[in-house]
Amino acid sequence: MDLIEEKFLKLGAEYAPGQEGRQKTNEIDVPFEKIPGRPVDFSHGDVDAFQPIPGSLDAFVEGVHLGGKQAYTEYRGGMDIREKLAEKLADFTNTSIDPDQHVILTPGTQGALFLAMGSTVARGDKVAIVEPDYFANRKLVEFFDGEVVPVQLDYYKTDTSAGLELTQLEDAFQSGVKLFLFSNPNNPTGVIYSRDEIQEIAGLAEQYGATVIVDQLYSRQIFEGRTYTHLCAENRIDRENVITIMGPSKTESLSGYRLGVAFGSEKMINRMEKLQAIVSLRAGGYNQAVLKTWFSEPAGWMEERIKAHQAIRDDLVAQIRAAEGFQVRATEAGSYLFPRIPELGISINEFVKALRLQAGVTVTPGKEFGPQFGDSFRINFSQDHQAAVEAMERVIQVVEAYRNASIK
Amino acid sequence: MDLIEEKFLKLGAEYAPGQEGRQKTNEIDVPFEKIPGRPVDFSHGDVDAFQPIPGSLDAFVEGVHLGGKQAYTEYRGGMDIREKLAEKLADFTNTSIDPDQHVILTPGTQGALFLAMGSTVARGDKVAIVEPDYFANRKLVEFFDGEVVPVQLDYYKTDTSAGLELTQLEDAFQSGVKLFLFSNPNNPTGVIYSRDEIQEIAGLAEQYGATVIVDQLYSRQIFEGRTYTHLCAENRIDRENVITIMGPSKTESLSGYRLGVAFGSEKMINRMEKLQAIVSLRAGGYNQAVLKTWFSEPAGWMEERIKAHQAIRDDLVAQIRAAEGFQVRATEAGSYLFPRIPELGISINEFVKALRLQAGVTVTPGKEFGPQFGDSFRINFSQDHQAAVEAMERVIQVVEAYRNASIK
Structure with missing residues (x-):
């Protein structure tokens, strides 16, 4: 097998969120009746249930009317947009950002992560x-021919920190690791790294001269007013060794515009x-104009959104905890839950396919987030509240059905 | 120097079209007075002079109103859009295209090329x-740690073919080349490969089991009804070894939407x-809806557009040919001209900077397209007709001024 074929065999996207429609399912012979109910796709948020920032389409249309100036920005994005954004992001993260030197706009946070x-x-x-952690992290390391050094997050250990195994991180740096990539809040568990953890990460990275890329995609959607610590604002680490990634695709429901920073x-x-000059030139020129609405949402809009999501989380967590053999840590930020389920007669990937075909519920299998998570799945609960609760009931029914059954 | 630093030193974008504003110009002390005139940026087409396809914004807005279905398509793009597009592209290229298996939508043709x-x-x-050829081609090979094997296009040799040195191409295949990448019409010269040339390319690729990627970005804007041959329709080559790239960013002025296929x-x-799953997930979901207008332009719209461009080309070619020491082959398709200029007392990159600062005219230096083109520059003449002609006059004046002068 040649090098490139090998590389692409590792780069599977069959179970990636949103790709479920391309799965080959004809080999599955599900032994149970279909469970009726409104289909719910937990693989990503429902932007019909939680709509984009008011005025986002107007901002796009204004961008189109600006014409060539907006269509052909610098590859890093239009300067006027970077200026406004740098100010807002500096405020939010409590750091300083030079719009000319320190910011790039990208096609989604995925684009930022890849670059x-x-x-x-x-x-x-x-x-x-x-x-x-986010399923693309491992794939990115492998695509660029790097070597993955995993560090465990023991997220059931405590609820006062994310549970990162800091000694493993130090061992990794000692073994020659020069880059640490992580998401905060963590994807898929929705836990937040404590201030102590962030300071330890910064201190270790500085000590070993390592770079840190931190994906803070969901850092605006914090529940119960918890403390969130921005790594980039910590003075323990050389700022030239830190990249922070954010974007309006999740809480703000602007995913259809493909914007990240x-x-x-x-x-x-x-x-x-x-x-970026050879990958995609720039984030869509007109799309960039939509960033003007980000961090400038109508008064109360973000608070309402957080409250609504917290209410969904509360109901789902209660359902999951009441189900026999299930375990879940409650989301602290963002819209993910990563429940652990009891042992089944089928694999997690088979379970996920069966769940979709039998019960109209799409979830992402745990193995996308690490090979050892064959007992877990991820959901994005940014959904219609009632539909989400009903879908979770069906999940529990399907788990129950497969406890001792297998698929032929 | 480490591997990655070395890689990024090669990946310069300072002279890339659209990035001129980031050039450090304080070191240039131009010895001549500024030449007044309306600034023209020949580095790309002017979408204010030639506006996007009528109805493109409406199609976008409809996409937004479709909501989550349009925001979260499969990574390869929404099936309904791929279906319509496959039909139109199959018609255009005279081949068959299965929308489920043979098509991917990307953020611009740059995205398609990268993938x-x-x-x-x-x-x-x-x-x-x-x-x-297109300046990113070399950079892409280098970024993926490949080895560039150049094949010369002797575009002044004849006007009945593009002028590809086919013996060099065969030598390349014999030396172990398994991939040939080229643009047709050629960027930067605007010449079309003859049917014979395309058949030879197909035959050689088949003989040596090589893959061909052909960038046909400007293949709809053909002047004087010339014959254009689609490589993908030639039966001399295994279709599994051919990828064709197109997009509506140029002739159709949709660059601000970042769409390619x-x-x-x-x-x-x-x-x-x-x-794409790890690069940017998908072409912007709402943006994809704009592809509905592509190949469905109002009656006569494309013919008018081609006619207007041909008229600009005619004037510029006449101006260039009348200037002492200049040489140019007339564009056969697309909006590029690649004039050769007489020897100057300064380098082509210095000339390009001086031209922009003194005369408000932005062009792309020839070296972006191959190291030996230090005597040429590229323009995209999809501009306001009168402004383009006036700007070309200033180009000729600046060349005249620097024939024997240097920059301190």
């Missing part, structure tokens, strides 16, 4: 990633722009 | 590219989708 990794990982580099290290932002 | 190259080029692979080999489209 940041492509700008840092060379062949053979050891890269520390968390398990569980990375900010931090001037050197890395420069590289990311050079790479 | 196609990333799906084919492994470390150490020899890749044949044309000189001159690649079609062909099922195996490669599958890989490209897996790669």
Whole structure:
């Protein structure tokens, strides 16, 4: 097998969220009746239930009317938009951001993540990633021919921190890791790293001269007014060694516009722009104009949104905890839950397929987030409240059905 | 210097079209007075002079109103849009395209090019590219750690073919090249490959089992009713070894929406989708809806557009040919001209900077398209007709001024 074929065999997207429609399901012979109910796709948020920021389409249309100036921005994005955004992001993260040097706009946070990794990982580099964490992290390291060094997140250990195994992180740095990538709040568990954990991460990275890429996609949707610590604002780490990634695709429901932003290290932002020049040129020119609405939502809009999500979380967590053999840590930020289920007669991937075919419920299997999570699945509960609760009932029924059954 | 630093040093974007505003120009001390005139940016087309397809914004707005279905398509793009597009593209290229297996929508044709190259080029692979050709081609090969094998296009040799040195291409295949990448019409010269040339390319690729990626971005804007040959329709080559790239960013002025499409080999489209999953997830969901207007322009719209461009080309070619020491081959398709200028007392990159600062005219230096083109520059003449003619007069004046002068 040649190098490239090998690389793409590892780069499977069959179970990735949103790709379920491409799964080959004809080999599954489900032994149970279909369970009726309104279909729910928990693989991503429902932007019909929670709509985009008011005025976002108007901002896009204004961008179109600006014409060529907005269509052809610098590869890192239009300067006027970067200026406004740098100010808002600096306020939010409590740091300083030079719009000319420290910011790049990208096609979604996925775009930012790809560019940041492509700008840092060379062949053979050891890269520390968390398990569980966003499913693309591992794939990115592998695509750039790096070596994954996993660090465990023991998220059931405590509820006063995320549960990162800091000694494993230090071991990783000692073994030669020069890059640490993680999401905060963690995807898929929705837990927040404590201030102590962030300071430890910063301190270790500084001590070993490592770079840190932190994906803060869901950092605006914090429940119960918890404390959230922005790594980039910690003075324990050289700011040239930190890239922070955010975007309005989740809480703000702007995913259809494909917008993300990375900010931090001037050197890395420069590289990311050079790479963007050959990857996609720029975030869609007109789309960039939509960023004007971000962090400028109507008064009370964000508070309402957080409250509504917290209410859904509360109901789902209660349902899950009441189900026999289930376990879940409650989301602290963002819209993910990562329940652990009892042992079944089928694999987690088979369970996920059966769940979709029998009960119209789409979830993401735990193995996408780390090979050891064959007993868990992720949901994004940014859904119609009632539909989500009903769908979770069906999940529990299907688990019950497969406790001792297998698929032929 | 580490591997990644070396890689990014090669990946310069300072002279790339659209990035001129980031050039450091304080070191230039231009010896001549500014030449007044309406600024013209020939680095890309002017979408204010030639506006997007009528109805494109309406199609976008309809996409937004479709909600989550349009925001979260499969990574390869929404099936309904792929279906319509496959039919139109099959008609246009005279081939058959299965919308489920043979098509992927991407953020711009740049996105398609990146995914196609990333799906084919492994470390150490020899890749044949044309000189001159699109400036990103070389950078893509280098980014994926491939080895560039240049094949010359002797575009002044004849006007009955593009002028590809076919013996060099065969030598390249004999030396182990398994991938050939080229643009047709050629960027930057605007010449079309003859039917014979395309058949030779197809025959050689088939003989040596090589893959061909052909960038046909400007293939709808053909002047004087010339014959254009689609490589994908030639039966001399295994269709699983061909990827064709197109998009509505140029002739159709939809660049601000970042849309492209690649079609062909099922195996490669599958890989490209897996790669897109970690690069940017998908072309902007709402943006994809704009593709409904592509190949469905109002009656006569495309003919008018081609006629207007041909008229600009005619005037510019006449001006250039009348200027002492200039040489140019007339564009056969698309909006590029690649004039050769007389020897100056300054380098082509200095000339390009001086031209912008002194005369308000932005062009792209020839070296972006191949190291040997230090005597040429590229313009995109999709501009206001009168402004383009006036700007070309200033180009000629600046060349005249620097024939024997240097910059301190």
